[in-house]
Amino acid sequence: MLGIRLHPQDHMSRPPTTLTHHWNITAGYRSPDGVRKKVYLVNDLFPGPTIECRSGDRLVIHVTNSLDSREGVSIHWHGLGMRNAINMDGAVGFTQCAIATDKTFVYDFVVDLEQAGTFWWHAHSQVERGDGMYGGLVVHKPVDFKSEGKGPGYKDEVLFLVGDWYHRSAEEVLGWYTSVRGFGNEPVPDSMLINGRGTFDCSMAAPARPVECVNIGRNQFPGLLTPDLMNTTTRLRLVNVGSLAGFTIQISSAKLTPLTVDSGFSITGAAPDSVGIIYPGERVDLLLTWDDTSPATSPRLHISLDPEHYTNSALRPNQSFPMFPVSSNIPTPPPSPASMIRNHFDLSSATSRHPISLPEAAQQTILLYTKTQKLSISANHPQGFMNRTSWSPQSAPLLSLPRSAWDENQLIPYIPSDAWVDIVINNLDDGSHPFHLHGYSFYVLASHRSENGWGSYNPYSTSGASSIAPVMNLRNPVKKDTVSVPRRGYVVIRLKADNEGIWMLHCHVLFHQGSGMAMGIHVGGDERHAGVDLGAREFCESA
The missing domain is CATH 2.60.40.420 (Cupredoxins -  blue copper proteins)
Structure with a gap:
């Protein structure tokens, strides 16, 4: 399988x-x-x-x-x-x-x-x-x-690594995205893979970008599960390993009960027909249970890509894959996007299965704005920014350098050990940005998407739309390590700074990170970072 x-x-x-x-x-x-x-x-x-x-x-x-x-x-x-x-x-x-x-x-x-x-x-x-x-x-x-005195309630566990796929190299795609000729448009993927396999219709390839292609027949694609898992309860572990696109999933003739997100944090949710949107870097565990009635067609996994910015004529945004080895005498229905919203579980509204005890207020608040900009000082090449900083790595890692040696491309606010911290991430772009924080999981207290205006939130502002404080969920917030910041909106996340180090925070859209949409947090220790990691420096010198 x-x-x-x-x-x-x-x-x-x-x-x-x-x-x-x-x-x-x-x-x-x-x-x-x-x-x-x-x-x-x-x-x-x-x-x-x-x-x-x-x-x-x-x-x-x-x-x-x-x-x-x-x-x-x-x-x-x-x-x-x-x-x-x-x-x-x-x-x-x-x-x-x-x-x-x-x-x-x-x-x-x-x-x-x-x-x-x-x-x-x-x-x-x-x-x-x-x-x-x-x-x-x-x-x-x-x-x-x-x-x-009891087992987990399911027979097997199966891992699906799902993601978009480009037929050009990622380096070439990044080069186009950050060039003037790309106009800052998102590089739309060509295809979709599950555990390294997919199907592309060779006739859909763009004439201006020829590919060496062989059509994969319906009976050539392996089933996602073996027949012995039919009509049994299975835990599905899904990871979005893609570069750009979020996706929603549905399995015909089955229900998908949400169990956990990201690093195993339990969430509440009934058994819907579809679950999403799962953005790059995010994970969700689902309990797969089959309908009581035998399906008239072969069960299939339907995947629908988030339609935020897709204009590639070669890309089929709705695709399906056989759950079991295909039998030639069983009809296969085409993917049906409409059926995916009949009974849908929106992951952005997930809450913790268990009550959470959080302080009423954080001891420190970090305010961030993220945006892709084309500036004349950079010859109009698109760059990702966090506040006014576009990240790029130095020749040596920050772990091996004192803060005084960090250059102007490093936005690294300091946080004292064991402090409760709120981070407000405002997204000024027209597309969502899934942000991943290394070294930490955090509580998502608020998330907002605006259909008009910038939709920003500034806890330090005293007037205007940005001063309107959201309702913070301090009772049962979901805990994650990767969170999607909605287009022209924001998220408020809270963490306890109990893991010392210099941890990266970045957009997990590969080309946004590659164009500078990244920063870090420096937790605990000496704010000057005078005690550098000599081992990291020595490895650089040996390389």
Whole structure:
């Protein structure tokens, strides 16, 4: 089957241990949706290997860069707190230099005992994630079924890595997006993949951009699940591994009960027909239950891309994939976007399954504005900004430099240890921005999208529309590590600054991050950051 079958029984009842992996990064040509393209391979796999472990495990991953293109690489462990291991976070420019060709870096860290859920790993250097350098990472929660007297209520767990796909290299797409000829328009994807497979109609390829393409027949596409999972309850773990687009999902003849989001945080929700929008970097776990009546057609997974800015005639924004191996005598219905909103669960309105105890007010508030701008001082090349700063990495990571050596492209406010902090992120663009904060999960207290005007919120303002304070959810806010900031709107997030380090905060749209829509927070320790990480500096010098 195409779905990645997980093995919780191998991890949930054992004590913590050390798991060691050896990864060799290369590149090669593949045709994931019928179109030939050069992709990144980890141990000759695309997507890369799936890591399964349990809370408290120590992970030791030896990553060797065997690319012949002289590209540097790094790996980020998306959603993991990396407590006491910030130098293993994999963020080039913040925590490490890229791993040079023919060099090896050993990522060595312990998964927090309090963390369990659906995570993933991906490249965090340049835009290599967009060409396939990613994979799944599932942390199973330790459970003693004997003491609890019951199992989890489902038979199997299956991982789906879902995302948009470009037929050009991500570097080429970024070059177009940040050029004058791109006019700041979003680079629309060409296709969609699930666990590295998709179907592209070769006749839809743009004549001006020819591709080497072979149509994948209906009977050639594998089922997402094996037949033994039909009519059984299954936990689906979904990750949006794409570069730009959010998506909504539906499975015909089935219900999808939302269980958790991002790093395993429980949410409330009935069993709807469809769930979304899941933005790049976000995750959601769903309980798949089949309808009582046998379907007249073969069940299919329907995916509808968020229609915010898609004008690519080659892209089919609504696609479907067989849940089970296709039988030639069972009719297959086309995707039906209308059916996806009949009984829909909006992830942006999710709330915690359990009551939350939060302070009435934060001790510090950080006010941010994000926007893509074309300025004459930059020859009208589109750049992403956080407040008035467009980020770009220095030659050495910030972890290895005192604050006095950080340049003007680094927006890194300081937060004292253990302070409760509100971060207000205003989005001045006409498209949403999914923001990911390294090292932390946070509570989403408010989210707003405006249909008129800028829709901003400034807690320091005393007049005008931006001074109108939102109603903060302090009772049952959802907890996340990646949150979509609506177009011409804002989110208010709250966290307790209890994980010291210099942590990156950035838009997870790959080309927005690549054009500078990133910053960081400096939590605890000496504000001057005089005590630099010598190990990070030495690795840069050896590279």
